[in-house]
Amino acid sequence: DAKTTQPNxxxxxxxxxxxxxxxHSTISGTDYIHxxxxxxxxxxxxxxxxxxxxxxxxxxxxxxxxxRKSSTLILHRATLRDAAVYYCILRDPxxxxxxxxxxxxxxxxxxxx
Amino acid sequence: DADVTQxxxxxxxxxxxxxxxxxxxxxxxxxxxxxxxxxxxxxxxxYYSFDVKDINKGEISDGYSVSRQAQAKFSLSLESAxxxxxxxxxxxxxxxxxxxxxxxxxxxxxxxxxxx
Numbered sequence: 001d002a003k004t005t006q007p008n009x010x011x012x013x014x015x016x017x018x019x020x021x022x023x024h025s026t027i028s029g030t031d032y033i034h035x036x037x038x039x040x041x042x043x044x045x046x047x048x049x050x051x052x053x054x055x056x057x058x059x060x061x062x063x064x065x066x067x068r069k070s071s072t073l074i075l076h077r078a079t080l081r082d083a084a085v086y087y088c089i090l091r092d093p094x095x096x097x098x099x100x101x102x103x104x105x106x107x108x109x110x111x112x113x
Numbered sequence: 114d115a116d117v118t119q120x121x122x123x124x125x126x127x128x129x130x131x132x133x134x135x136x137x138x139x140x141x142x143x144x145x146x147x148x149x150x151x152x153x154x155x156x157x158x159x160y161y162s163f164d165v166k167d168i169n170k171g172e173i174s175d176g177y178s179v180s181r182q183a184q185a186k187f188s189l190s191l192e193s194a195x196x197x198x199x200x201x202x203x204x205x206x207x208x209x210x211x212x213x214x215x216x217x218x219x220x221x222x223x224x225x226x227x228x229x
Contacts, residue, residue, distance in 0.1 A: 036218075043117075043203050043220030044156070087155060101218065103148075103155035 004088045009108040012078045020073040020107055022088030027068050032091045034101065035062065035073050037084040044087065044103075047073065083111045116140045117221035119204050125227045132191040134224050136204030145187040146205040146218065147171075147179060156203060162187055163209075194228040201225050 005023040012018040035047040048062045055062040061074040087106040117138045148156040158171030160179040180188045204221040
């Protein structure tokens with residue numbers, strides 16, 4: 001199974017950009033890269049996903065390396081509400097053609113006021 | 114109202130007891146999942162169901178069973194609870210119609226289970 005590697009924790013100042021890295025050197029050609037975050041005392045929530053091209057949405061941007069062995073989640077202006085654990089996840093197809101997510105331990109982001 | 118609800122939100126029980134955790138969703142999704150999260154760790158998949166008649170084991174299904182009573186309801190049971198099943202349990206749903214790459218999972222608020 002393709003796995004991801006993320007730093008255990010990061011800090012950022014409020015209203016500054018945050019770049020959260022993820023390494024996935026064994027990614028397969030058909031694996032999508034998904035990011036979820038888990039706010040304190042809540043279930044995970046979807047942030048963004050992509051395959052090869054960089055992606056933007058209202059929450060964040062996803063920058064994917066050309067060789068797809070790494071990606072970076074970018075929060076353009078961190079707020080206190082962005083303090084959470086961020087998970088970088090690769091789709092993992094079962095042999096039956098269905099899918100599951102493999103959650104690692106994620107990166108705990110601390111936002112300083 | 115929340116799209117994915119879980120009951121109870123907190124439960125304390127004793128070793129050997131049978132426990133059922135319930136999940137309901139109003140999103141109309143066919144796919145439902147049960148995850149377990151231990152302190153400081155990521156989520157591990159227990160069981161998943163892609164429709165009412167399709168139930169599959171995940172990574173850590175031993176000691177657990179599930180029932181998909183309807184499209185909207187997916188229950189997780191611990192037949193004889195043990196202390197190392199103390200964890201946070203999450204239910205999730207997804208819609209395969211979003212496409213293979215973009216299937217977003219929607220999570221419930223979680224159930225905190227303590228087995229003494």
